Amino acid sequence: MNIVGKKIGLSTQVFSAMILGAVFGLLFGGVMVKLEFIGTIWLNCIKMIVVPMVLMTIITGITSQKDLKSLGRIAVRIMVYYVLTTLVATVIGLATASVLKPGVHANFTGLASKEVSGSTDITIAQFFTNMFSSNMFVTFSESNILQTVVIAVMLGVAIMLVKNDEHREKLISGANALCSMVFSLIGMIMKASPIGIFFLMGASFGKYGTSIFTSMATLLGTYYLACILQVLLVYGLVLWFAAGISPLRFIRDSAELWVYTLSTCSSVAAIPVNMKVAREKFNVPDSISSFTVPLGSQMNYDGSVILYGCVIMFISQVCGQSVSLEMMLRVVLLSAILSTGGGGIPGSGIVKLLVMVEAFSLPTEIVGIIAAFYRLFDMGTTTNNCLGDLAGTVLVSKLEEKRAKKLAATQDNN
Template sequence: MTIGGKKISLTTQIFVAMIIGSIAGLICGDIMKQVAFIGTIWLNCVKMIVVPMVFFTIITGITSQKNLSSLGRIAGHIIAYYVLTTLVATVIGLTVTEIIRPGEIANFTGLASKKVAAATSITMAKFFTDMFTTNIFVTFTKGNILQTLIVAVFFGIAIMKVANEENKEMLKKGFAAVSDMVFSLITMVMKASPIGIFFLMADSFAKYGASLFTSMAYLAGTYYLACIIHVILVYGGILWISNGINPFRFIKDSMELWIYTLTTCSSVASIPVNIKVAKEKFGVPERISSFTIPLGSQMNYDGSVILYGCVIVFISQVVGHSLDIPTMLKIVGMSAILSTGGGGIPGSGIVKLFIMVEAFGLPTEIVGIIAAFYHIFDMGTTTNNCLGDLAGTIFVSRMEDKEAA
């Protein structure tokens, strides 16, 4: 888009669409609810590309490595990063809520509750078993991203181990060509982002109105403060030490990503934007980002575990029940395990929160109220998760530069 001969960046277009959409939702609520399907159509187009995008980007990310030892080194670095930041995220969520103590001043009068479906038990055996499919076509049809990722890893490694060099190169070029086509399709859909985001934001504000700012304000404010602290201290600290990147420069240069995640609330749908930002703003080669970012969309849930910690402490304060150190350590461990499990459960975010609260013997009724306003929190969880994927990718890229040097 150009105005007065000057090209307006897509980031600016999205930001403006988000603001205008919010205002339109507040002023013309009923009308915006009726045309909300336009935003849904755009989001469906994004989701349509998710499975092929994850499948081909992971394969090309693996086959673009020099060898399998290079892949193993990258995988080791990024997995260690994801595990460590997830543990720290839970501690931050618990600590911030303990200090602010929003549960002692919260008032739930007049807030509607929403019934949370009974949670399917998530065992360690079930979690690992569900990662591996018996039929890749069923996996693709159901859009199971975790299984798609595992299948793609198998395919990528298999290509790297093909003995015939001519066939190996042909397979590499073939998958790279299809990957280029997929990203070309993504570019087409992304150009319509301002339109889709306008209608999505308008619909959200039409549904919730001023409650997006007032209801659940104490808990939401505490949660977002914990997220900001995590982004600045943990992600920013890691990047400052390893790459010399100022935390506030990281936030500024990743604006295109977090504006997108705040409106779509989808880590997977944000993968192409994340890869683009990593390449254009931080110089990360696609051979790294096309592997680490899709992996992070299924492994890195820092925003989610911050919410688990905040909500558990919040509810304990509401009912006047204090948490001791051993219980908090148990919350940290369980959050880390549960955050990567249950990806196939419908509405898994709120269901996993229900499981966490129930596991520690706290009343689950408040989870029902949170569920009614979950969109407020989902904006933060998605944004934090994706910024974590980006920071980890930049960190690993730096590690690879040092290895090469």
């Protein structure tokens, strides 16, 4: 086993496990559904380490900066990127669904509706209030990632502001040591990825069979086309013009990441993989990726807002309701606000989708049907979110690199 493991890379093992799992699910569906608990155990191990991973990577990302000024510059750049790409992603989702009109060709015969529950009363004030924890230990125990990010930023800045040099260095050294331990544990868990993914994929295909590809084919195809357009036209072109990285190279070099996210549907669990790809394929220093990638996992939801736009257009077309330019603008703005509020919304993705549909007085029954097949959409959502995080991280790294070269050239001239 060790010999084989050395010859075959982890990404190849994961991809092979995904294919084999699908085949076994189709051939031995009942057995694979019963064995789903094996994949669930692996997934639980990942979830177990998520909070300490986010906490320590952001703290060490902040404390690795030369000063708070450089941290602020990186933070502003990545946040501007995340906001702009989110707005563009919503427009792409709306435009793609407007052109292809998936709702006109949709057929819901034989589909079973799935009840969606959860609070849909969300305000801007509630969103910002939910970002700040009143008890950090409760935040950690409930795995509230958005609050964990805020706590980590506050702790990292607090360490940087410690006036006693000896104490500050000890705190930084201790944070780095804890971060090393966390990533050592992640490495152990990741070695079991092929096993966990094999059983998760087998169970999914065992439950739904090939019908999962046909029941929501029109909407699913439209959504994935919009995701591809976002990757090529937004991430690809931004990196091409700003960093000289072609869209095809970006897709090729990020393969380990998107193969992983297609399999796991977890952007938070993909943080270490994303950082690894950024470091090994795009030469991004950990001091940048350890801050921008975890932040992106909570701020950057391009894949999610693409889905919002597609679903709004889809349901409108099914109902024969026309969509005005004003309505489209409202979809763009509401999507941008709602997409970053996952930590404070019970039920997360599908409930946020329900909120969007209710906000425009469209029938929520169709959201229930979509919810029954949400795993298929979540594969694209997670992958697009993470590729957006990676592209933003690479962009900021290249901008920092150009700035450093410019400063060095100025100093040489002086």
